[in-house]
Amino acid sequence: MKIVVTVKVVPDLTAPKSIDPATKRLVRTGMESQLNPYDEYALEAALQLKERLGGDTTVTLLSMIPETSKETLRKALAMGADEAVVLSDNALVGADVSVTARSLAAALKKIGYDLVICGGLSDDGSTGGVPGAIAEHLGVPALTNARHLEIESNAVKAQRETDTGYQVVSCPLPALVSVTMAVGEPRYASLKGIMGAKKKTLAVLSAADAGIDAKPKTELLRFAPPPARVKARVVEAADGPSGARAIFDFLRERKLV
Amino acid sequence: MQHVIEVVEHRGGQTRKVTFELATQARQLADKLGGTAHAVVLGNGAAQLAENLKTYPLDIVHVAEDPDVDLFLIDPTIDYVESVARATGPSVILLPNTMYGRDVASRLVARLDAGMAADVTAFEIESGRVACVAPKLGGVTITTCAFKDTEYGVVTARPNAFPAQSGGKGARVEQIAKPQSKPYVMRVENEVEEASGELGLEEAPVVVSGGRGLGGPEPFATLLKPLADALGGAVGASRAAADAGWVPYSLQIGQTGKTVSPNLYIAVGISGAIQHKVGMRSAGTIVAINKDASAPIAEFSDLVVVGDAFSIIPELTKLIEAEKG
Numbered sequence: 001m002k003i004v005v006t007v008k009v010v011p012d013l014t015a016p017k018s019i020d021p022a023t024k025r026l027v028r029t030g031m032e033s034q035l036n037p038y039d040e041y042a043l044e045a046a047l048q049l050k051e052r053l054g055g056d057t058t059v060t061l062l063s064m065i066p067e068t069s070k071e072t073l074r075k076a077l078a079m080g081a082d083e084a085v086v087l088s089d090n091a092l093v094g095a096d097v098s099v100t101a102r103s104l105a106a107a108l109k110k111i112g113y114d115l116v117i118c119g120g121l122s123d124d125g126s127t128g129g130v131p132g133a134i135a136e137h138l139g140v141p142a143l144t145n146a147r148h149l150e151i152e153s154n155a156v157k158a159q160r161e162t163d164t165g166y167q168v169v170s171c172p173l174p175a176l177v178s179v180t181m182a183v184g185e186p187r188y189a190s191l192k193g194i195m196g197a198k199k200k201t202l203a204v205l206s207a208a209d210a211g212i213d214a215k216p217k218t219e220l221l222r223f224a225p226p227p228a229r230v231k232a233r234v235v236e237a238a239d240g241p242s243g244a245r246a247i248f249d250f251l252r253e254r255k256l257v
Numbered sequence: 258m259q260h261v262i263e264v265v266e267h268r269g270g271q272t273r274k275v276t277f278e279l280a281t282q283a284r285q286l287a288d289k290l291g292g293t294a295h296a297v298v299l300g301n302g303a304a305q306l307a308e309n310l311k312t313y314p315l316d317i318v319h320v321a322e323d324p325d326v327d328l329f330l331i332d333p334t335i336d337y338v339e340s341v342a343r344a345t346g347p348s349v350i351l352l353p354n355t356m357y358g359r360d361v362a363s364r365l366v367a368r369l370d371a372g373m374a375a376d377v378t379a380f381e382i383e384s385g386r387v388a389c390v391a392p393k394l395g396g397v398t399i400t401t402c403a404f405k406d407t408e409y410g411v412v413t414a415r416p417n418a419f420p421a422q423s424g425g426k427g428a429r430v431e432q433i434a435k436p437q438s439k440p441y442v443m444r445v446e447n448e449v450e451e452a453s454g455e456l457g458l459e460e461a462p463v464v465v466s467g468g469r470g471l472g473g474p475e476p477f478a479t480l481l482k483p484l485a486d487a488l489g490g491a492v493g494a495s496r497a498a499a500d501a502g503w504v505p506y507s508l509q510i511g512q513t514g515k516t517v518s519p520n521l522y523i524a525v526g527i528s529g530a531i532q533h534k535v536g537m538r539s540a541g542t543i544v545a546i547n548k549d550a551s552a553p554i555a556e557f558s559d560l561v562v563v564g565d566a567f568s569i570i571p572e573l574t575k576l577i578e579a580e581k582g
Contacts, residue, residue, distance in 0.1 A: 013395055013512055014531050026394070037513050097366055097373040098407075105367075121359075123512060124394050127375035127413075132363025136335075141443050143330065144360050147506075160330070161507055163356065163458070165451035169330050171443045181513050182506045217372030217407040221388055223400045226539070232558040234550060240568030247523075247544060247569070248576040250560045254542055256463075256521050257488070257580055 008036040038119030040186035077197035078189030089207035101133030102214040116176040131178040141171035147182035259292035260348035270302020277421035280313035300326030314425025321433040330443035336436040347408040354413035371409035378418040395535030416460040463490025470526020474503035511536035529554025
């Protein structure tokens with residue numbers, strides 16, 4: 001079985017960020033990039049399936065990133081993915097949800113798949129729009145927010161997280177699933193994994209190779225810093241009642257109680 | 258883009274405040290665009306909920322109380338919404354920014370070849386185009402994005418960001434004909450409740466959240482839950498608490514968890530690492546209760562109470578309950 005995990009490279013949340021006023025894009029130079037944390041859970045879910053299924057199960061990474069960022073994927077290869085395909089093209093710079101989903105779907109058709117596993121969100125754009133849109137373009141089921149996955153006789157069976165618990169849902173392969181962090185903590189790369197990753201294939205695909213012709217449906221007009229919060233009022237509470245009173249009075253002042 | 262279609266999230270006809278926020282917003286936006294305001298209500302309980310929605314200023318509430326909507330995951334919903342969207346014409350499709358809303362939006366982006374804007378907190382009309390205001394990069398920047406070259410714009414809107422106002426002349430309720438479709442394959446085989454009756458964290462107007470400082474799972478139930486109940490809110494947690502197994506991951510707020518923007522956020526024993534901050538920084542008012550006055554959470558709170566949460570919170574809960582009478 002061929003499992004493909006979509007991965008994004010995102011800016012490190014803790015690194016300082018700035019946006020270029022001319023291009024209205026994030027300034028990527030000098031800023032540490034990392035795998036989108038949500039996608040590490042997708043990879044973990046894929047590696048767990050590979051271990052359980054054994055045989056000829058493979059895990060391929062698919063990423064739409066600038067070619068200069070492709071080495072970031074070595075970490076995912078070191079965790080245990082077998083190979084990586086990078087979709088990289090100047091035509092795809094500034095892609096929105098629509099273009100990203102179309103492009104990844106086109107690449108998936110090109111490289112083939114039985115099961116696609118996605119993280120639920122990206123750490124930077126945070127739309128959550130890409131997984132379902134990929135599935136729709138591929139015409140396969142989109143089983144989202146899975147916290148546990150099993151493969152049984154050419155079907156996926158999943159526990160799917162809801163606001164109040166979970167649902168048991170199954171669907172035939174090929175399919176796309178997105179996962180939550182309840183699938184399990186992403187593993188660390190072993191030394192052997194890190195050494196082995198250097199020899200794994202990291203192929204680059206252009207938009208033309210994948211047959212992509214997509215135009216964005218959104219346009220960034222402007223951006224601004226968030227409104228500043230005034231400095232906090234600090235109260236040292238000698239005991240429970242005085243601390244409670246300080247909070248209660250503050251909430252009443254703000255008409256929150 | 259001229260019309261506005263709200264897709265209503267509900268369970269068996271029970272819905273949340275965000276539904277009425279979006280109904281109100283649908284009207285306002287439709288008026289600015291010179292179009293009509295619609296809602297789509299599907300599945301078990303839809304007919305009753307549609308009656309309740311009539312008191313909001315919508316033009317048409319489209320209803321299909323079709324059992325397939327609940328028997329199968331999402332696919333029937335997408336077919337019904339597509340059918341309403343195509344019949345209505347170029348439109349903005351409004352959903353709550355929740356797991357459900359993102360799921361539906363994601364599929365519609367491809368189905369309708371639409372643009373998408375997520376976690377939207379305000380709308381603007383610029384040269385006749387719809388533009389959406391939304392925080393990005395964990396709230397580091399507030400972006401304004403316009404839809405272009407598309408007939409449909411799919412929007413997930415942040416709960417608690419828009420007012421809900423009833424009124425209007427009473428919407429017309431119309432039944433949606435069952436769309437032609439391939440056989441549905443994602444059957445919901447079982448539904449398990451682990452925290453029944455909980456208010457959705459992403460939509461709660463008040464969130465009382467606990468972290469490492471609580472020391473174990475019990476205080477979430479004995480300390481935070483009663484305070485959240487008194488305030489009409491929900492309980493959340495930091496990643497440290499979820500990783501320790503004290504609460505399920507579905508309660509985790511921050512990076513790799515949920516993003517919330519309640520009117521009031523009370524952080525109890527949470528240090529306030531950046532990974533937590535990105536999930537709650539845009540809350541209206543932030544109150545921190547912490548033993549350590551120098552914890553990072555103090556830098557983005559409105560009130561910091563330095564003290565022992567275990568003695569403060571029961572007293573606070575009593576004060577709030579007494580106020581309610």
